[in-house]
Amino acid sequence: MTSLLRFPGARLVSHAAFVIIIWFLVMRLNDSVDPLANYYIALVAMYATAMFGMVILVGLSGQVSLGNGALMAVGGYVFAVTSLHWQTVPILGVPWNGWWSMVFAAVGGIVVGLLIGGIAARLRGPYLAGLTLGLAVGVPAIANRFPELLGGESGLMLTVPYPEGGYAPVEEEVFVDSSADTLSGDASTMAVPSADAAVSPDDMLTMDNFPTTDASAAVPSVDASVIDPGATDMSGVDLSGTGDLIDASFIIERWQAGLAITVACIAAFIALNLVRGRQGRVWRAVRDDSVAAAVAGISPAKAKVSAFAVSSLFAALAGAVFAQILSYVGPGAFGLGLSLSLLVGVVLGGRSSLLGAVIGGLLLVWLPEFVLSLSEKGGWGDQITNNAPNLIYGLLVVLVVLLAPGGIVGSVQMLIAKVTRRAPKGV
Amino acid sequence: MTSFIDYLIGGVSNGAVIALMAIALVLIWRATRVVNFAQVGQAMFTTFVALTVQTLTGSWALALVVAMVAGAILGVIVQFLVLRPMRRADTSGAIIATFGVLIALQAAVGMIWGGDAQAYPQPFDNAGVVAFGRIWPISVYDFVVIGVTILLVIALSLLFTRTSIGLAMRASAFNPEVARLSGVRVSRVLTFGWALAGVVGAVAGVLVAPSSTVSPTTFDILLVFAFTAAVIGGLDSLVGAVALGVFAGLVISLVSGLSNSGNAPVVALVLLALSLITKPDGVFGHHKARAV
Amino acid sequence: MLSITDLTVSYGPVEALNGVTISVPRGEVTAVIGANGAGKSTLMRTLAGLVTPAAGQATLDGEIITRKRPEDIVRMGVALVPEGRSTIPELTVEENLRLGGLWRQKSDRRTTQAEVFDLFPVLAERQRMRADTLSGGERQQLAIGRALMSNPKCLLLDEPSLGLAPLIVTQILHLVRRLADETRIAVLLVEQNAVTALRMADTGVVLNLGRIVQTGPAPAIASDEKLRHAYLGY
Numbered sequence: 001m002t003s004l005l006r007f008p009g010a011r012l013v014s015h016a017a018f019v020i021i022i023w024f025l026v027m028r029l030n031d032s033v034d035p036l037a038n039y040y041i042a043l044v045a046m047y048a049t050a051m052f053g054m055v056i057l058v059g060l061s062g063q064v065s066l067g068n069g070a071l072m073a074v075g076g077y078v079f080a081v082t083s084l085h086w087q088t089v090p091i092l093g094v095p096w097n098g099w100w101s102m103v104f105a106a107v108g109g110i111v112v113g114l115l116i117g118g119i120a121a122r123l124r125g126p127y128l129a130g131l132t133l134g135l136a137v138g139v140p141a142i143a144n145r146f147p148e149l150l151g152g153e154s155g156l157m158l159t160v161p162y163p164e165g166g167y168a169p170v171e172e173e174v175f176v177d178s179s180a181d182t183l184s185g186d187a188s189t190m191a192v193p194s195a196d197a198a199v200s201p202d203d204m205l206t207m208d209n210f211p212t213t214d215a216s217a218a219v220p221s222v223d224a225s226v227i228d229p230g231a232t233d234m235s236g237v238d239l240s241g242t243g244d245l246i247d248a249s250f251i252i253e254r255w256q257a258g259l260a261i262t263v264a265c266i267a268a269f270i271a272l273n274l275v276r277g278r279q280g281r282v283w284r285a286v287r288d289d290s291v292a293a294a295v296a297g298i299s300p301a302k303a304k305v306s307a308f309a310v311s312s313l314f315a316a317l318a319g320a321v322f323a324q325i326l327s328y329v330g331p332g333a334f335g336l337g338l339s340l341s342l343l344v345g346v347v348l349g350g351r352s353s354l355l356g357a358v359i360g361g362l363l364l365v366w367l368p369e370f371v372l373s374l375s376e377k378g379g380w381g382d383q384i385t386n387n388a389p390n391l392i393y394g395l396l397v398v399l400v401v402l403l404a405p406g407g408i409v410g411s412v413q414m415l416i417a418k419v420t421r422r423a424p425k426g427v
Numbered sequence: 428m429t430s431f432i433d434y435l436i437g438g439v440s441n442g443a444v445i446a447l448m449a450i451a452l453v454l455i456w457r458a459t460r461v462v463n464f465a466q467v468g469q470a471m472f473t474t475f476v477a478l479t480v481q482t483l484t485g486s487w488a489l490a491l492v493v494a495m496v497a498g499a500i501l502g503v504i505v506q507f508l509v510l511r512p513m514r515r516a517d518t519s520g521a522i523i524a525t526f527g528v529l530i531a532l533q534a535a536v537g538m539i540w541g542g543d544a545q546a547y548p549q550p551f552d553n554a555g556v557v558a559f560g561r562i563w564p565i566s567v568y569d570f571v572v573i574g575v576t577i578l579l580v581i582a583l584s585l586l587f588t589r590t591s592i593g594l595a596m597r598a599s600a601f602n603p604e605v606a607r608l609s610g611v612r613v614s615r616v617l618t619f620g621w622a623l624a625g626v627v628g629a630v631a632g633v634l635v636a637p638s639s640t641v642s643p644t645t646f647d648i649l650l651v652f653a654f655t656a657a658v659i660g661g662l663d664s665l666v667g668a669v670a671l672g673v674f675a676g677l678v679i680s681l682v683s684g685l686s687n688s689g690n691a692p693v694v695a696l697v698l699l700a701l702s703l704i705t706k707p708d709g710v711f712g713h714h715k716a717r718a719v
Numbered sequence: 720m721l722s723i724t725d726l727t728v729s730y731g732p733v734e735a736l737n738g739v740t741i742s743v744p745r746g747e748v749t750a751v752i753g754a755n756g757a758g759k760s761t762l763m764r765t766l767a768g769l770v771t772p773a774a775g776q777a778t779l780d781g782e783i784i785t786r787k788r789p790e791d792i793v794r795m796g797v798a799l800v801p802e803g804r805s806t807i808p809e810l811t812v813e814e815n816l817r818l819g820g821l822w823r824q825k826s827d828r829r830t831t832q833a834e835v836f837d838l839f840p841v842l843a844e845r846q847r848m849r850a851d852t853l854s855g856g857e858r859q860q861l862a863i864g865r866a867l868m869s870n871p872k873c874l875l876l877d878e879p880s881l882g883l884a885p886l887i888v889t890q891i892l893h894l895v896r897r898l899a900d901e902t903r904i905a906v907l908l909v910e911q912n913a914v915t916a917l918r919m920a921d922t923g924v925v926l927n928l929g930r931i932v933q934t935g936p937a938p939a940i941a942s943d944e945k946l947r948h949a950y951l952g953y
């Protein structure tokens with residue numbers, strides 16, 4: 001086995017194999033569950049994608065960032081604007097589709113990440129945290145500055161994704177949605193985007209971004225009044241070439257989850273190679289002792305900027321996926337709450353472990369549902385039910401930092417190490 | 428030109444509140460080298476306490492005093508439960524923990540008082556003052572806000588320069604080891620600092636509440652403004668926090684007045700980024716700052 | 720009298736002090752000398768409460784001072800002037816001094832401050848200035864003055880000559896001598912500058928790798944050539 005791993009690129013191949021197996025298994029799982037579960041899977045995958053970036057930034061490179069929600073906003077808005085306004089790919093001239101928007105979202109994320117990273121690399125802990133806090137609050141507000149392009153406070157409605165990466169004409173939305181409702185069947189579809197639960201943009205601004213009990217509010221509905229005029233321009237354009245017939249067997253949540261899983265797996269592959277390779281050692285070296293690292297010929301500034309750029313790439317991808325899960329982008333969806341939940345997830349899961357990011361994602365999606373089920377049994381009021389998850393998250397974060405800085409993954413590793421008397425090894 | 432001046436005048440009371448919140452951040456930074464991002468969570472909690480007291484008794488002053496006491500207690504609780512045990516943790520840990528406290532406090536506020544924005548009653552006349560034949564963009568309440576802020580700043584500077592506890596606080600901030608060797612009970616002094624910051628933050632919360640609404644997350648933006656002011660001021664400097672806090676208030680008022688209030692967060696972000704690019708240690712840099 | 724008995728301090732597996740026993744009578748100066756890493760600073764920090772010993776104890780006039788908090792040890796009458804610039808540069812001279820006796824009654828503090836000004840007239844002249852405007856020697860005087868403000872029975876001086884010009888060192892050490900003679904304070908002095916330290920001390924203690932190699936009258940230690948060659952390097 002060891003000899004097999006010695007040839008150059010062996011690690012690349014083994015990571016690829018690992019990720020492909022995971023992808024295959026999760027996709028199978030995704031195909032066998034109901035649409036509500038699809039929706040949860042999509043959210044977990046989306047959180048995990050963003051939090052791979054948090055692991056690299058906060059865990060490996062030691063920069064506490066609250067700005068990753070804002071970087072998700074960058075990805076989400078680039079995705080939304082390009083998919084709403086561009087019909088062909090610039091220069092190449094080929095027809096536009098959703099994947100191109102993902103690519104542009106990724107590029108946008110990297111560019112913004114480099115910009116912020118350039119400033120952030122000079123800053124010490126609390127200054128950096130404060131700057132990224134400013135990003136988390138300030139970036140979504142940029143949408144208000146350009147209401148025509150970015151939709152202002154009410155945000156932009158996206159037309160509903162259609163098989164093969166295309167987008168269905170906007171008039172068909174109600175159709176698709178109702179089909180989704182029938183397929184999911186029971187009352188639990190409240191967590192799924194629905195056409196009739198109207199949400200005012202004001203609510204979007206004040207509510208937190210954890211998909212909680214009132215997920216019908218967390219997920220913006222398709223409300224004709226908030227559809228961006230630009231979206232209707234799409235009606236005549238057939239991007240995917242599949243026509244405007246709606247396939248009744250098409251389950252939108254499943255498609256979204258598949259997309260989220262695929263993106264998460266691509267991100268995981270990139271992250272695995274970076275974290276377990278030379279670059280990971282560079283980041284850790286700079287985090288642990290930047291002076292020693294500089295003496296060893298590593299540029300701390302470069303390492304910090306690259307960590308920012310990579311985490312920003314993942315955040316942007318996650319943002320683009322989030323935009324598609326919600327079929328919407330808006331300042332409220334990418335507010336401080338989202339940034340805080342990313343921090344919560346990555347701290348609880350395990351700051352320096354990619355596995356921790358996945359576990360953190362599961363926790364972010366599972367806990368509110370768990371609280372809801374308790375609340376239904378205990379007959380709690382809305383006020384308690386809606387806030388209990390955040391109270392628990394906040395207290396858990398404090399406890400984890402105090403008692404188990406490695407989070408869930410770190411603690412389990414410590415336990416295993418204690419049992420087998422081996423030093424813990426980072427993933 | 429008139430409107431320009433009007434916006435500036437209108438921004439002063441805003442700036443006063445930002446200055447107070449910035450002072451709260453600076454007090455704790457100087458003492459414990461931690462930026463307490465939970466400060467606005469604490470202020471939000473005490474503001475709701477004040478709202479409850481005011482609703483029950485109708486007394487604005489009583490509500491303010493109760494909020495100040497609650498702020499002191501909450502500050503001590505946060506320090507005891509979170510930051511004291513944190514001494515051995517890395518800086519990342521301390522920063523993350525303060526955000527944990529913020530999340531928990533906001534959720535607690537939502538649980539107790541609900542998540543919806545509520546109006547905070549106006550204690551004084553909120554109409555523009557009429558003088559010299561015109562209506563000025565400043566109300567009696569604005570004067571109260573500015574007056575309370577000035578009183579508090581004077582009280583703080585007297586505390587720091589004239590009293591034993593003030594000297595002990597400064598010594599503990601600059602060199603805790605020498606302070607301990609001099610017989611100062613540094614951990615008690617630090618706790619006092621957290622209580623004091625809690626009081627100042629509570630005052631800021633109660634003062635700003637009538638001009639906006641109160642909900643668990645309303646003060647997030649105040650945190651950004653206050654942090655911006657504190658950082659540009661050098662984080663160590665009370666004078667810097669006050670000056671830059673007022674300055675930030677003026678800029679925000681100008682921008683909101685001349686364009687649209689939704690731009691204020693972007694302005695704060697730009698100010699913060701520019702100041703961090705040009706002077707990562709703040710304009711009231713270290714040595715000058717420590718003279719305060 | 721400060722009595723140190725069998726004091727042992729370990730940093731993990733490393734023993735920084737091993738069974739150290741020293742008595743410092745009032746009105747006398749005891750100089751602990753030794754090379755870098757001999758454990759001199761550890762001894763001082765342990766006595767002041769900044770380091771907890773693994774074994775042994777120290778008493779001041781019969782009262783145990785080890786394993787107590789620094790702020791309580793000062794109140795019991797043991798004041799440390801730590802190595803290096805142990806004044807607070809951001810505070811004025813007067814504030815630095817006031818800090819040293821902050822826990823005492825205001826009237827007592829005033830009396831002591833007058834005494835300190837008598838001893839160090841330069842501090843009286845500069846009392847409104849910030850400590851970072853002082854010269855190195857003045858700052859060392861301020862640091863000693865701050866320690867004296869607690870009206871100690873025992874003064875611990877950690878390398879007071881560090882970074883000072885030879886003339887200033889002599890001056891400072893003479894002041895220390897005067898202090899012991901006039902105020903009957905017990906002075907424990909740690910120095911790398913063995914010659915000067917032994918010249919004005921009553922008793923000399925040679926420390927090497929955490930153990931006491933020799934204790935005796937200062938002149939005897941100073942003239943012991945073997946000791947000098949083996950442990951003091953001159």
